[in-house]
Amino acid sequence: MSKVIGIIAGSLRKESFSKKIAKALLSMVPQGFVFEIISIGELPIYNQDFDDHNNVPESYVKFRDEIKNIDGIIFVTPEHNRSIPAALKNALDVASRPAGKNSWDGKTGAVFSNSxxxxxxxGANHHIRQCFVFLNILTMQQPEVYLPHIDKVWDENGNLKDEDTKAFLQKAVEAYIEWFKKIKGE
Ligand SMILES: Cc1cc2nc3c(=O)[nH]c(=O)nc-3n(C[C@H](O)[C@H](O)[C@H](O)COP(=O)(O)O)c2cc1C
Known part of the structure; x- marks a missing residue:
């Protein structure tokens, strides 16, 4: 059966470059794998009262299930004030709870950051790795994936046109898949 790799873009913005990168990654999926974009835009800010008082939003239930059901996860993150955007941190928090039911546990992850x-x-690329330690998301260390000048690589339809960026992303995906197989013993 195909392995499912989730892709989360850490931005809510309609014209987000991170969302466009996530979309571009869909066309780079290798054989035996499925790439699936997972949305974080519907998640209310985490409040422990939801879990403590049996009042869990439907969007949390759906998101936690989506994370439980993937085999791996690629985070495409922009940077907000030298860290990850609040929406992305919120998504990490939501699926880490209720206590003792961390949906991220043991997932094989990668971080592709852009600006x-x-x-x-x-800054965002390395801040999110601090969360991964506690969440037990095993993270690809090399290659590090940093994408500068990301506003310059698109055509007028929002498709990736810059060949260097395309090739770099393709190499990063291949490295991630190789590393995923090694970690999973495949
Ligand atoms: C609140 C806020 C803080 C930002 N801080 C940074 C920053 O620390 N470093 C950076 O490179 N860009 C920063 N930016 C600019 C973002 O890189 C830029 O808005 C980018 O397009 C956001 O990602 P997106 O296109 O995926 O939405 C910031 C933008 C916002 C809205």
Missing amino acids: PGNLSAF
Whole structure:
């Protein structure tokens, strides 16, 4: 059976570059795998009262199930104030709870960070890895995937036109799949 790799874009913006990267990754799926974009835009800000008082939003139930059912996860994150956007941190929090039921546990992850600037969201890329330690998301270390000047790589229809970026992403996906197979003993 195909292995399912979730892709989460850490931005809610309609014209988000991160969402466009996530979409571009769909065409790079290797044989034996399914790539699936998982949305984080419908999740209310995490409030423990939801879990403690049996009042869990339907969007949480759906999201937690989606995370439980994937084999691996690629995070495509922009940077907000040298960290990850609040919406992405919220998604990490939502699926980490209720206590003792961490849906992220043992997933094999990768981080692809991007920015219109030249620092490529380095801060966000490394901040999210701190969360992964506690969430027990096993993370590909190499290659590190930093995408600078991400506003410059699209055509007028929002498709990836820059060949260097395309090739770099393709290599990153291949490395992730190789690493995934190694970790899973396949
Ligand atoms: C609140 C906020 C904070 C930001 N902070 C950073 C930052 O620390 N580093 C950076 O490179 N870009 C920063 N930016 C610019 C984002 O990189 C840019 O808006 C980018 O397009 C957001 O990603 P998206 O296209 O996926 O929505 C910030 C943008 C916002 C709205």
